[in-house]
Amino acid sequence: MTALGDYTVPAALVVHGLTIAATLATARRSRWCLWTTFVGASVAVALSATAAWLVLAAGQRIGGVLFVHAASGLVVDYAVIPLSAWFLAVLGAVSIPVALYSVGYLPHAVPRTRFAAVGIAFNVVLAALEVVFVVNNVIGFLFAWELMTLATVSLVATEHESRTSRRAAYLYLIMSHVGTGALVAAFLALVSATGSLSFSAILNGTAVSGPGREILFWLFLFGFGVKAGVIPLHVWLPEAHPAAPSSISALMSAVLITAGVYGIFRVCAFGLGTPDVAWGLVCMGIGMVSAILGVLYALTQNDLKRLLAYSTIENAGIILLGLGAGMTMLATGRRELAVIAFAASLYHVINHATFKALLFLGAGNVVMAIATRQLEAMGGLLRRMPWTGALFLFGALAISGVPPLNGFISEWLTFQALLLGFEFVPGLTRVSFPLAGAFLAMTSALVAVCFVKAFGIAFLALPRSAAAETAHESPIVMRAALVALAGLSMVLGIFPGAVLGVLGRVTTSLAGLPSAGALSRGALSVAVGSGPFAQVTPAVLAVAVLGALAIAATLVSGVRVVRVIRRAPTWGCGGLLTPRTEYTATAFSKPLLMVFREIYRPTREVEALAEVSPYFPREVRYRVEIEPTFERHLYDPIVRGVLSIAERMKVLQAGSLHAYLSYVLLLGAALLYWLGGVGE
């Protein structure tokens, strides 16, 4: 059995490779190509998820060698540690429905000639992610990391005729490479300090100490933070995620950002020795800022996919908040509390993956049906797309953190960790916990506003455009993918005890943490804390609500004298009720735009076109824009600086062959001198 388990990860990679070959072979027959590539990807992902299951449920050790380069003696080995297995499980849970969905979705979103390219890139991304999560070697990690970035960039640029897609892909490429640069520097420093390329040697916490450790932490946090999409490194995310086809957006938001989270977990929290208090506080701070600003920006978006992309930033923030709280507690020696925070963070990783994939796929159905992402052009879709509407509502409720769905349980755990942190962590540090709690409370309430808006404006009331009036429900494969993800979120919400039991194996494998399984009270409940414990059983909440619903139904049907249900038009304030009299998405978020105007710094233009008298305008145009704070005040100066340096360096590029030859000569001489100098 052990032997079989060891084959799963290489087998997954081989299947990815075979799938890519088969995709190329069938490239001209688009239907075949589509099924081949996505079924192949699903099989491969299922294999890697099996590895995750063997490690997490059966406690097997899985590891081995992926690649040997005889000439240089490079051996790329891998080890599925429980942390890797957790992220592999997340990958498996989300990407199989996404692959299924893609089969139905791509024919409507991408020209046939590009099926093969998208399919290959999809397989490469998944294979690279699998390697990133399990590899135990610096070279292998960086190689897979880069491959993942490049394949994703090509997916973002699928619709490369559009300028916005190209710009998004370019921005993503640049940001990722700056991040990767930081990672390369940091890993090389670690390698030269230890003389080993193996993760188990360089990430055991003893490799570096003193100020070097500090610098490494910041480099890694920067490098992984770009991928995780936390503020202020997020600028690429709201451009790149919506630009890709919706199923790819789902994959990017749900799984790709977790590669960054995995890195922060593996290296920043547990790879550099016991974290400093300051590191934990930095992570918490970044998490808080990302969460609150992410949701505030999401609120004002009227482009459904951009709204979801900003909400991804917010969720990355919540994940990092839990992680940071855990690091702070670990730094102050409160391991039994740290485990709650880390469990909350890891739990939120899988929760976010399920409901965000669900929401993005739901948005994909809508985009496919009406060919626009603008909320203002939707409306009334629930009647025309009942499945999509109901499932999107399900996702909206889950992400808003209401019981008994899964978003609630990870927020519950995070709040408990913060409360206990304030109680037991010594010194002024502890003030950060209730502060974070208040921010988290505000975030989750704002998320509810955001998703009432997204669901209500898109799916309810009257259609706001001709396309929305004639929308059709999507094919059954696509709906099946949504149902699978919704079912997963339901299970994750109702059985938190079982999930924590599995997480227990992950936390015990992390340096010096007790098992999170101790928090579990049977499959249905979770309890934290010593003394009078606090417990949550979402199933009881669900039963209570269902019971009360029965009371409501009895009241309504039991007391009534007149049995008929009459349908009547909505009162249109004396006029005709048309889509133009409905409340708009812009109007819905307007009060919060006004309340937080110091953050948004909105600029607005009102233009009234009148013919007879200014009091009876024929047409009123209203435009509101929020200031892109980070782009304008952080990135613009950097870009200007880089460009002006490049401008000055143009002197070197004189265009004369003689000059270039002399550079070569000078460099050659300098190298000879330097190498000779080392030789002595």
Add this chain to the structure above:
Amino acid sequence: MNETLQATAIAVVQAAGMLAAAPLLRGVIKKLKAVMQTRQGPPLLQGYYDLIKLLRKEIVRSDTSSWVYVAGPRLYFATAVAATTLVPVLLAAAPFEGAGGILGLVGILALGRFALAAAALDTGSPFGGMGSSREMTIAALAEPALMLGLFTSALAAGSLDLGAVVRNGLGPGVLFRPSDILALAGLFVVLIAETGRIPVDNPATHLELTMIHEAMVLEYAGPDLALVEWASALKELLYITLLIDLFIPLGMATSFGVVPLAVAVAAWVAKVLVFAVVIVLVESTNAKLRLFRVPELVAVSLGLGFLALAIRFL
């Protein structure tokens, strides 16, 4: 199994009792307000008459609406009723102790709010949208203040479980701390905001541009409206009970028995009445705030929460 049955029985009785009492609280508040204004006011039981009348009426629904419109009031009602099972009322323990504590309570009320706010958008009426947007905005602003207030009280007990908080409050020690005054004031502002009372919202008006909660449910009629009204009344009673649990649990029964329960009932009624009087005083002596002044009020509440936390624990 026996314990589960017992808990369920207590939960049902408690939910039924609070459902029965909620309209009376509204009646008392209306009557007291009338007295303040030297009017006669409606009878105390008017709330019940209204509910019965509404429940007997035919159902009229907008022809643009979908099942979300039907589900809204039902879920709003159901979550309010389910929330009563998470709060200790007479006994010093919530019927469903391990269900989720304070956070479960906040979460379940958020579910009801979400359902009603979404339903309000379903008719296509601009008022529904306006009400929905404003209600959600105010709730979002009030949420951190609520959480901070709850944190402060929960920290003393070391648990976010309401039963534990109450038992801690009943235990030996100081009866009332200075920080409690600040936290109570902060949470009282949240109570006003969440239940739509003056100065945040005015439950007695249908003035087009100022209404919040009423705008949201403007399109509802008959039994649907009855559910919304009843649930709103219940939520008000629920929030008051929550404040009682957190700050003045005195008199709550720690054991089963006729005498402790009788004392607990009397104490609870008296304390709810005190809160009703305070609400009436606030409503009668204040004018409704402009919508964009509400954030300042809520910010004060948030500040009070932080001060309470600082005084108590630093």
